[in-house]
Amino acid sequence: MQLRRILMNIVLLESQEILGKTVHLEGRRAQHIVKVLRSNPGDEIRVGCINGNIGYGVIIDTNPRQPYFVVMEISLEYSSEPPPPIDIVLALPRPIMFKRILSHTAALGVGSLYVVNASRVEKSFWDASVIQENFYRKHLVRGLEQAVDTRLPSVSFHRGFKPFVEAILPGITSDYRNLLLAHPGNQSTLSDIFSKQPGRTLLAIGPEGGWIDYEQKRMQEAGFSIFSIGPRILDVETAVTALHSMVSLLSSTTRN
Amino acid sequence: MQLRRILMNIVLLESQEILGKTVHLEGRRAQHIVKVLRSNPGDEIRVGCINGNIGYGVIIDTNPRQPYFVVMEISLEYSSEPPPPIDIVLALPRPIMFKRILSHTAALGVGSLYVVNASRVEKSFWDASVIQENFYRKHLVRGLEQAVDTRLPSVSFHRGFKPFVEAILPGITSDYRNLLLAHPGNQSTLSDIFSKQPGRTLLAIGPEGGWIDYEQKRMQEAGFSIFSIGPRILDVETAVTALHSMVSLLSSTTRN
Structure with a gap:
């Protein structure tokens, strides 16, 4: 390959x-x-x-x-430097873009990456070989080699959005200070809603075309706040790096 | 193509x-x-x-x-939304990466992109077809199509680092509130040195391997402050998006 x-x-x-x-x-x-x-x-x-x-x-x-x-x-x-206190929920992207996102996230540093289904994820993406560990792991390793890190992000795949929201999220949301869902539009900005109290952030990034209303509603019920980074629509790859960088900057200026 | x-x-x-x-x-x-x-x-x-x-x-x-x-x-x-108040000085990257960076920067929004030579830029990169307008323009347009914008960044190429620093920079640096040079290492952080007074930012991003000491010194003499985003080494493509996003976030919270 x-x-x-x-x-x-x-x-x-x-x-x-x-x-x-x-x-x-x-x-x-x-x-x-x-x-x-x-x-x-x-x-x-x-x-x-x-x-x-x-x-x-x-x-x-x-x-x-x-x-x-x-x-x-x-x-x-x-021991290697601790990664930024950021985990990501990501709607499964197109395979060729997902490979690059795996390298980028490993390079930027995340603890856990929860890859989930969403209404606007094309079903065929779930057939891609890159969701198997022996394929996706090497893309993570390339990111660590770039960034000089040894800590592999933990990656899990969730083929049902509803089971993820109902069975997985309730067990992890209390670990986070900030539960943030990115969506294009005219919502609050990231700076408006980000709590600078110390703690981890779980950042949810949707598919090309965004989360549908039902998904936004379920995530809000699970505790997520919706924010927008402005009127420009970014592709998922650029959005992951952009949003991680913004959260990382805000986290590094937390009140201690 | x-x-x-x-x-x-x-x-x-x-x-x-x-x-x-x-x-x-x-x-x-x-x-x-x-x-x-x-x-x-x-x-x-x-x-x-x-x-x-x-x-x-x-x-x-x-x-x-x-x-x-x-x-x-x-x-x-x-009229389209004004782009973030950010211009970029970029050491010419590898052509395949440069194409993606052109789309990313057009999508993220920049006014001017100054593409310059640096000691660690491979000479062969200057032979690439992508530095000709009829090639690079289409990558910018793809970024605008993604982001829903119409304003093409203005792109200029400077094959000599010294002439750029001596003849071009002195004519433009007074247009900026922040003159920032990114370099891996243990310098100040971006938050430390960023002035939140209203104004534009000119952000200088080096080649893979970074700026050499001479280049850092000349840019400092031209008014640039050096900062680091931490111990992780990002590839140029990821760094451009990450740094643009951080400056954009800091600019959006300026004191008015």
Whole structure:
């Protein structure tokens, strides 16, 4: 599969790849280390363990030609920075856009991503291979490699909007200070309704075309406040990054 | 050329396509009107004139089969919303990413986009066809069609960093309340340095890998303040949307 070109600012390892302190890499990451970083034995590079610590690796041996390989000895002493206190409810987007959104959200940092159905989600999107973990996980990892992070967002899929609202939301909404639903129109602005008291935000972003009235009503009953970012209509990909950034900025100026 | 699929939330016309009040469309926009909007004679649709007014068109005649065509009578009575008070200096990105950034910035709304050279811009990027107006303009138009706007950002290209700093910047910096340069690291945050007095912001965004020290120094001498949005490293495409959104949020809460 063609993956988007993303700068690898950290080499990420799966925990099962770490044998004692020694790691043996082949393929994409080995190629990156010898061809892009041009690392030689003795050099140090930044490495991390997915869902674990960050540190560095000292290159022991490489093959600079195909088949590329790298052997290194690693030291993972630092925990990664905590992500912004933001989780997202996202109506399942078109698959090609969803792949990019997965990388963007992992790069921007979210705790949990709840991918839900909505009236304006095309049914065929649920047949896409990207909703299977062995497909979507690599897009998340690319985002972490870009952002220098090790914490994978937790992703869950909810094919029924009503069961999500009735069975899942009631169990999690009390974890949040802000429950916010974005919708184009003339509602309140984000600054109007955002509580700057410390706490996490759960941000709900609809499909292209927006949430239907019924969905807005059910989400309001579940505690969400509706806001708009103005008259411009953004595509879902741009909206996710824009809204995450705004909430992140507001969260970073909370009263402590 | 393959163009990214963007929802056409408004049908945009070139001024020379408008003959009195009647417009005759073929191709992509005619197909959108008959196949996606499923408009029939008598229906009204939202239309606008690029760099002009917004209004509606009444469908007079269509051919719902290939070759698609649409005849409509238009009325353009409203001016489009002013864009956020933001202009951007952008180090020329990789061409495939630049196309998406052009659409994103037109959708988010900017006045001027100054595309400049920088030490970490690959020289080959300047050979890309997308820096010619007949190529890049269509990506801007797609962003306006998404966002329901008619105002094209003004785009200029500056192949020399030093001439841009020495000959262009001195003539424009006094137009801005905020001159901001984004750089990863441990500088001040955006909230720390942003002046909420009314006025425009000129936001400078570097290449993958960031501005080099010399470039930062020259931009500081030209009046720019350096800020960071934290330890996470974003790709340029995500950074443009994220930074625009944060500045837009801060600008919308200015003291009046």
